Amino acid sequence: xxxxxxxxxHVSVSEGALVLLRCNYSSSVPPYxxxxxxxxxxxxxxxLKYTSAATLVKGINGFEAEFKKSETSFHLTKPSxxxxxxxxxxxxVNTAGGGNKLTFGTGTQLKVEL
Amino acid sequence: GAGVSxxxxxxxxxxxxxVELRCDPISGHTALYWYRQSLGQGLEFLIYFQxxxxxxxxxxxxxRFSAERTGGSVSTLTIQxxxxxxxxxxxCASSPGTERNSPLHFGNGTRLTVT
Numbered sequence: 001x002x003x004x005x006x007x008x009x010h011v012s013v014s015e016g017a018l019v020l021l022r023c024n025y026s027s028s029v030p031p032y033x034x035x036x037x038x039x040x041x042x043x044x045x046x047x048l049k050y051t052s053a054a055t056l057v058k059g060i061n062g063f064e065a066e067f068k069k070s071e072t073s074f075h076l077t078k079p080s081x082x083x084x085x086x087x088x089x090x091x092x093v094n095t096a097g098g099g100n101k102l103t104f105g106t107g108t109q110l111k112v113e114l
Numbered sequence: 115g116a117g118v119s120x121x122x123x124x125x126x127x128x129x130x131x132x133v134e135l136r137c138d139p140i141s142g143h144t145a146l147y148w149y150r151q152s153l154g155q156g157l158e159f160l161i162y163f164q165x166x167x168x169x170x171x172x173x174x175x176x177x178r179f180s181a182e183r184t185g186g187s188v189s190t191l192t193i194q195x196x197x198x199x200x201x202x203x204x205x206c207a208s209s210p211g212t213e214r215n216s217p218l219h220f221g222n223g224t225r226l227t228v229t
Contacts (some may be wrong), residue, residue: 009154032214032215034217036220041222042222042223043118043205043207043220043221043222043223044157044205044207044218044220045220046217046218046219049215049217051214051215090156090157092157094214094215100145100209100211100212100213100214100216100218101147101159101162101170102157102159102218103159104149104156104157105156106154106155106156107156
C-alpha cells in the first residue's frame with residue numbers, strides 16, 4: 001500500500017525566508033508524487049508532480065521539490081516566502097492498482113509572518 | 115474553460131436527514147473522484163468513476179453513502195440518515211484520464227454540517 005507522511009502540521013516562516021515542507025512516502029512500486037496547495041475555502045490546486053523523469057521538479061509560484069529515493073522523500077521548497085504563500089499544502093502519492101487514486105498526507109499549514 | 119463546479123457550497127442539515135451533493139466536472143474529463151476532508155485530517159478517498167466502468171467504491175465509509183454519475187458527466191453523492199461524524203468538506207475532482215501522471219482538478223467543495 002502507498003502512503004505519505006507530512007512532518008509538521010504547522011510551519012511558520014518569515015517573509016523572505018526559505019520554505020521547507022517535508023513529505024516522506026511509502027510505496028511498493030515506483031511512486032508518482034504530487035504537491036497540492038489549498039487556499040481558504042477553495043479546492044486543491046496542483047503545484048507540481050514527479051513522474052520518474054527529472055528528480056528535481058519545478059512547479060508554479062516558485063516552488064520546487066526533489067525526489068530522493070534513498071531517503072523516500074519529496075520535500076517542497078521555495079527560496080523566499082511571500083505572504084501570498086500562506087495556505088495548506090498536501091503531499092500525495094498515486095495509488096497503484098488501477099485508476100488514478102491519490103493518497104494524501106494530512107497537510108501542512110504554512111504561515112508567513114512579516 | 116470552466117473548472118469543476120460543486121453545489122451547494124454549504125449545507126446544514128439535521129441528523130437523520132438525507133443530503134445530495136452535486137459535482138459538475140470539467141467537460142471532456144473521463145475520470146471523476148469524490149474525497150472527504152475532515153478537520154485536522156487529510157483527504158479521504160471515497161469513490162472513483164471512469165467512463166462506463168463500474169465505479170471503485172472502496173473508500174465509502176458505510177452503506178449510507180452512495181454516488182452515481184449520469185451520462186458520464188454530472189455526479190451526485192448521497193448520504194442517507196446523516197450523522198454528526200459526516201460533517202466535513204466533500205471535494206470532487208475530475209481528470210482527463212487515468213494515467214498515473216494525470217493531475218486531478220478539484221472543485222471548491224461542499225461544506226456539510228450535520229446538527
